[in-house]
Amino acid sequence: xxxxxxxxxxxxxxxxxxxxxxxxxxxxxxxxxxxxxxxxxxxxxxxxxxxxxxxxxxxxxxxxxxxxxxxxxxxxxxxxxxxxxxxxxxxxxxxxxxxxxxxxxxxxxxxxxxxxxxxxxxxxxxxxxxxxxxxxxxxxxxxxxxxxxxxxxxxxxxxxxxxxxxxxxxxxxxxxxxxxxxxxxxxxxxxxxxxxxxxxxxxxxxxxxxxxxxxxxxxxxxxxxxxxxxxxxxxxxx
Numbered sequence: 001x002x003x004x005x006x007x008x009x010x011x012x013x014x015x016x017x018x019x020x021x022x023x024x025x026x027x028x029x030x031x032x033x034x035x036x037x038x039x040x041x042x043x044x045x046x047x048x049x050x051x052x053x054x055x056x057x058x059x060x061x062x063x064x065x066x067x068x069x070x071x072x073x074x075x076x077x078x079x080x081x082x083x084x085x086x087x088x089x090x091x092x093x094x095x096x097x098x099x100x101x102x103x104x105x106x107x108x109x110x111x112x113x114x115x116x117x118x119x120x121x122x123x124x125x126x127x128x129x130x131x132x133x134x135x136x137x138x139x140x141x142x143x144x145x146x147x148x149x150x151x152x153x154x155x156x157x158x159x160x161x162x163x164x165x166x167x168x169x170x171x172x173x174x175x176x177x178x179x180x181x182x183x184x185x186x187x188x189x190x191x192x193x194x195x196x197x198x199x200x201x202x203x204x205x206x207x208x209x210x211x212x213x214x215x216x217x218x219x220x221x222x223x224x225x226x227x228x229x230x231x232x233x234x235x236x237x238x
Contacts, residue, residue, distance in 0.1 A: 002201060002235050003038035005068050005189075006228060007212025008059075012042075012050035025051065026058045028216075028224060033065055035228035036237065039087070041210045043070035044080065046094055053080070060084045070131070071227055073110070073117055080208065081121060088127040090187075090210075091117075104153040107141040115145045122146065129187055132174030140191035142184065149185035151210065152176065154200060156190025169199055180205040194218065194234060201235050209235060 011025040029040045040063050042051045066087035071077040072094045081089050093105050107114065107130060121128045129149035130142045133156070142150050152175050157168035159231055176186045186205045193214035200209070211231060219227040 001237070002206055003208040004036070004228075004232055004235060005039040005066075005208060005210035006037040006215055007041040007043070007070075007189075007210055008032065008216070009043050009050045010216050011233060012052070012055060014136075016050055025055050026062060029059050030062055030225045032215075033063065033229050034091040035225040035230050036066065037228055038208075039063075039066035039068050039182065040070040040072075041070060041090075041212065043092065046072055046074065046076070052160050056080070056084060073105075073114060078117055078120060082124055085124060086126060088129065088149075090129040090131050091122055092131040093223055097194055097221045103155070104131050104135070104138060107132070107138050107145060110141075110145075113192050116164040118146045122148065129185070131190075132175075134171040136175065136178050138204040139175060139178045139182065142179075143182035147184060148177075150179045151187035151189055151208075152179075152203075154188050157200070158193070158196055165196075165199075172203055173202065176206060181237065194230065196236050197231070228232065 187208040189210035
């Protein structure tokens with residue numbers, strides 16, 4: 001069974017446009033869980049452009065399934081994660097100029113403290129994933145650093161023209177095989193939507209998908225409950 005993590009960041013994006021109280025990402029987390037989401041994913045960015053510290057504290061309190069905190073590999077974020085104790089953390093790259101995450105972590109160029117950060121989070125019983133492009137060199141480095149899982153960055157597949165999509169899907173499949181052979185869990189996400197997700201479902205040993213923008217975009221017209229249930233149906237959960 002493939003778990004579905006619903007990323008609620010962009011509920012907060014809409015709220016922050018007015019710096020008001022609505023829409024509330026905490027309410028979105030509850031609604032997504034009630035619709036069948038297996039976990040709630042949110043990204044506390046260093047610039048706090050959408051999710052705020054208060055949001056993650058409150059989401060931590062109300063989530064009944066699991067909280068997956070996306071974060072940069074910094075001392076500040078490590079401290080926050082250790083205080084919150086989410087079930088999972090996914091380490092992601094950040095650039096202030098980017099609209100959304102543009103690629104995977106470069107573990108080959110990571111600071112010497114990366115292994116210690118991973119070990120510290122794991123010692124707190126937090127499952128630690130790395131958000132990586134489907135690159136076997138990066139995957140091998142993730143295994144060496146002690147990561148529990150790799151979330152494959154599926155953006156190249158999602159954004160590829162139709163004639164190149166099969167090749168990009170093959171890279172995802174190859175990456176998944178390498179991840180599982182190195183005894184890490186296979187996760188995937190970024191750019192997946194109601195039109196392109198079904199092919200990704202066949203990824204070898206895939207355990208988890210994290211999807212946000214497409215679900216929240218559909219929810220504007222159908223409501224969040226229906227949007228989550230529709231995605232669950234596409235990944236074979238309904």
